[in-house]
Every structure is written in structure tokens, then in C-alpha cells.
Amino acid sequence: MIAILKYNAGNIKSVQNALSRLGYKSIITDNPSELLSADKVIFPGVGEASSAIYYLKERGLDKTIVSLNQPVLGICLGLQLMCRFSEEGETQCLGIFDTDVKLFPPVEKIPHMGWNNCLTIKGDLFKGVSVDDDLYYVHSYYAEISLCTIATCDYILPFSAAMQKENFYATQFHPEKSAETGEKILKNFLEL
Amino acid sequence: MLKRRIIPCLDIKNGRTVKGVNFINLVDAGDPVELAKAYVKQGADELVFLDITATIENRKALAGLVERIAAEINIPFTVGGGIDTVNDVSVLIKAGADKVTVNSSAVRRPELISEIAGQFGSQCVVVAIDTKLVGDEWIVFVDGGRTPTLLKTVSWALNAEELGAGEILLTSMNNDGTKSGFSLDITAEVSRNVNIPVIASGGAGSMEHFSMVFFNTECSAALAASIFHFGEINIRELKKYLKHEGIAIR
Numbered sequence: 049m050i051a052i053l054k055y056n057a058g059n060i061k062s063v064q065n066a067l068s069r070l071g072y073k074s075i076i077t078d079n080p081s082e083l084l085s086a087d088k089v090i091f092p093g094v095g096e097a098s099s100a101i102y103y104l105k106e107r108g109l110d111k112t113i114v115s116l117n118q119p120v121l122g123i124c125l126g127l128q129l130m131c132r133f134s135e136e137g138e139t140q141c142l143g144i145f146d147t148d149v150k151l152f153p154p155v156e157k158i159p160h161m162g163w164n165n166c167l168t169i170k171g172d173l174f175k176g177v178s179v180d181d182d183l184y185y186v187h188s189y190y191a192e193i194s195l196c197t198i199a200t201c202d203y204i205l206p207f208s209a210a211m212q213k214e215n216f217y218a219t220q221f222h223p224e225k226s227a228e229t230g231e232k233i234l235k236n237f238l239e240l
Numbered sequence: 241m242l243k244r245r246i247i248p249c250l251d252i253k254n255g256r257t258v259k260g261v262n263f264i265n266l267v268d269a270g271d272p273v274e275l276a277k278a279y280v281k282q283g284a285d286e287l288v289f290l291d292i293t294a295t296i297e298n299r300k301a302l303a304g305l306v307e308r309i310a311a312e313i314n315i316p317f318t319v320g321g322g323i324d325t326v327n328d329v330s331v332l333i334k335a336g337a338d339k340v341t342v343n344s345s346a347v348r349r350p351e352l353i354s355e356i357a358g359q360f361g362s363q364c365v366v367v368a369i370d371t372k373l374v375g376d377e378w379i380v381f382v383d384g385g386r387t388p389t390l391l392k393t394v395s396w397a398l399n400a401e402e403l404g405a406g407e408i409l410l411t412s413m414n415n416d417g418t419k420s421g422f423s424l425d426i427t428a429e430v431s432r433n434v435n436i437p438v439i440a441s442g443g444a445g446s447m448e449h450f451s452m453v454f455f456n457t458e459c460s461a462a463l464a465a466s467i468f469h470f471g472e473i474n475i476r477e478l479k480k481y482l483k484h485e486g487i488a489i490r
Contacts, residue, residue, distance in 0.1 A: 061310065061334070061335075061336050062310060062336055062338070065310055065311050065336065066314065068311075069311075069312075069314065094360075094361055094363065094364070095360075095361055096361065154435055157434075157435055157436055157437050157458075157460065158435060158436070159362070159363055159406060159436070159437075160242065161363065161406070161407065161437050161460070162242055162243060162244075162245050162285065162437070162460060162461070163242070163243045163245065163285055163490040164241065164242045164243065165241065182243060182490040184315065184316060186316075186363045186406075187363075188362075188363075202241070203242055222316075224314070225314065225315055225316045225338065226314070226315075227280070227314050227315055228314075230314065231314060
């Protein structure tokens with residue numbers, strides 16, 4: 049069973065829809081034992097960092113997330129919350145990835161909204177994907193490039209399009225909204 | 241590189257697309273979900289659904305339709321029409337919409353923009369502006385273009401950004417339906433002045449019109465309805481043309 053973490057973020061249903069289009073059943077849950085026993089966990093997210101972390105901490109879900117041993121996929125805000133610190137609401141995050149989240153400097157339109165390709169990609173998550181394939185982004189904050197970075201994208205400056213550390217994977221783009229390329233990436237994650 | 245987006249807009253009335261469609265191989269051309277799927281297949285970057293009836297009794301039907309769209313479509317989509325309250329937004333977002341558009345209701349009560357942004361994030365609030373050149377001034381119109389306001393278009397767009405809008409959908413009423421091309425003036429002026437993405441709308445009649453608006457303005461996307469519905473322009477062909485012209489397109 050695939051568990052989608054339920055928290056105060058929008059658009060969780062669209063992840064479940066994407067999984068069912070790929071033929072996978074999933075549950076949306078904030079029950080720690082369901083999360084711990086799932087084969088895969090998806091940590092989606094559209095929302096604001098400090099209120100999301102507050103919500104997770106209030107329910108002890110911050111500790112549950114970092115203790116997961118199965119493959120975990122953070123999406124968008126999910127990726128940012130898995131970093132050390134976010135400038136959004138000056139938020140101490142989960143610290144899975146050893147990097148910080150910053151606001152894009154306002155030299156181009158913000159949010160970075162729309163389809164963008166990668167500069168670099170590596171690893172199983174991007175099996176069958178090319179750097180020319182576009183993915184859908186909508187975000188105003190970005191994770192700096194670090195040793196965990198497995199894909200980079202360029203908007204205003206190069207940033208982490210995807211990260212991985214051990215069993216923790218995360219994408220800044222929305223695979224569930226990125227047409228066939230996004231489906232490929234989700235499928236790669238589900239087949240890990 | 242971030243790509244310019246091509247967005248077909250579907251007008252919905254009682255759960256059906258209203259404008260005639262001329263699509264081949266569609267089981268049911270009036271079904272918004274079938275039409276949406278066809279556009280996704282052609283390479284549309286996003287979709288906009290506007291409920292033009294937008295009465296209270298149609299709200300539930302619209303939410304049901306949004307659920308069906310969300311289940312079948314793998315690209316982002318925006319829903320609008322008659323949104324007056326955060327609760328209206330909540331119903332649509334829960335049903336699976338990625339963004340909502342507000343128009344007249346935001347002009348009447350601008351705080352609505354901050355209320356939606358506060359609860360669902362700026363990325364989900366598209367402020368639609370219907371504008372018309374009156375004398376030498378671009379003025380904001382409401383009620384589907386029937387009622388002029390005292391608002392100047394650029395200052396309203398800036399105000400909307402300040403209040404938390406994530407995107408502006410700018411329709412030039414002078415150009416809408418004319419097939420004479422997008423209004424380059426107001427599109428350039430608004431997209432130069434705000435620091436959020438602007439969707440150009442109104443007047444698309446040919447592929448050249450799209451390249452002109454992308455070359456001459458900083459708009460992030462271009463929206464059209466009838467030319468796509470009637471099959472006058474195929475999105476796949478349009479994107480091929482724009483790429484050939486050197487515009488960043490998916």
C-alpha cells in the first residue's frame with residue numbers, strides 16, 4: 049500500500065489521482081502506524097512552510113517522517129520541508145537534506161510557474177527521462193544545490209529540481225501534474 | 241529554460257462546453273472532460289474552465305465536473321466563474337482544481353484575493369481582468385464586461401499582486417472575438433509592471449498572433465478559446481510553429 053501523508057496542504061487528491069491513473073491504490077492518512085507500515089510514502093505539498101511544519105509537529109508527524117525506512121517521495125513543499133531551514137516563515141524544517149531553502153531574488157517573475165527542463169539528472173528516479181523533457185513547477189522558494197541534489201533546474205539561478213538521500217527522494221516539480229514525463233518519474237519511484 | 245504556455249479555455253454551462261467544437265475523434269464534443277483530454281493530447285500546457293452560468297445550484301455540479309477532470313487530466317487546470325467566497329474556492333480545490341480565477345468579486349471586495357492566498361497560497365489565485373480602452377485609458381470592466389469601473393488596469397493589476405495574486409489573466413475586450421491578434425499595448429504594459437506571470441487573452445486568430453504577443457510582451461502564457469474549439473488552430477501545430485520561431489515552448 050502507498051500512503052500519502054495528509055496534512056494541511058492543498059492538492060493532495062491530485063497525487064492520489066495520478067497514482068490511480070498508473071494503476072496504484074493509495075490511502076491518504078496522518079496515522080503514524082499506517083505511514084510506518086506503508087510500502088511507499090508520498091509527502092505532497094502546496095502551502096506555506098511554517099504553518100505546515102507547525103501542523104506536522106503538533107501531531108508528532110515530524111518524528112514519524114524522519115524515522116521512515118521505506119522509499120519516501122517529497123513533492124514541492126514536501127521537498128522544502130525535508131531540508132534544514134526555509135526562509136519562508138523562518139522555518140526550522142525536518143533536516144533530512146543538508147541544505148537550505150531560499151526565496152528567489154526578484155529579478156524575474158515569481159513564482160517560477162510553468163514548464164521547465166532540467167540542466168542535469170541522475171539516478172533511478174529519472175530512468176527514461178531526458179534533460180530536454182519539461183516538468184511543471186510552481187514555487188517561489190528553492191532548495192540550494194547540495195550533495196543530495198540529483199537533478200538541477202535553472203530559473204534565475206540553478207537550484208535543486210530533485211534530491212535524494214538514502215530512502216528519501218524529493219522533487220521540486222509536480223510529477224502528478226507533469227504529463228507523461230511526470231508519470232514516468234512517479235512510476236520510477238513506485239517501482240523502487 | 242522556463243517555457244511560454246499555451247492555454248485553451250473551455251466555457252462551461254450546466255456541465256457542458258458551450259461553444260461549438262469541431263474535433264475529430266471525440267466521442268462527445270460537448271463533454272468538457274473529453275475536450276480537455278483531447279487538448280492535453282495536443283500538448284496544451286494548462287487548461288482553464290470558466291463556468292459561465294455560475295449559479296448556486298450549478299456549484300455542486302461544477303464541483304462534480306472538477307472531480308472528473310482532476311481524475312483524468314495530468315496537467316494543471318484552473319476553474320473560475322462566480323467565485324465570491326473562500327468557501328467557493330475550498331469546494332473547487334478539494335474537488336481537485338489547481339487554481340481558481342476571481343474577477344468581478346475581487347474588484348468589489350479586493351480582500352477576497354488575500355483571503356484565498358492566505359488559505360491556499362498565492363499560486364492558486366489567478367486574478368482575471370477584463371479591460372477595455374476607453375479614450376486613451378485602459379479601464380477595468382466587471383460583470384462579464386458589462387460594467388465599467390473607475391479602476392485603471394495597470395494599477396488594479398499591481399494592487400492584485402500586492403494582495404497576493406499569483407497570476408493575472410488579462411483579457412482585452414477590444415480584441416476579444418475579433419481574431420485580429422492580442423492587444424500588445426496593454427499586455428506589454430501590465431506584464432512589464434507586475435512581477436507575477438501574466439496570461440494574455442482575447443483576439444487570437446492566427447499562429448502569428450501568438451508569436452507576436454510572445455515576442456513583444458513579457459507575458460508568460462497565451463490563452464484562446466474558439467480558434468482551438470473550432471479546430472482552426474491545432475495546439476500541436478501551433479507549438480511546432482512557435483518553437484520554429486525561436487520561442488521557448490514545451
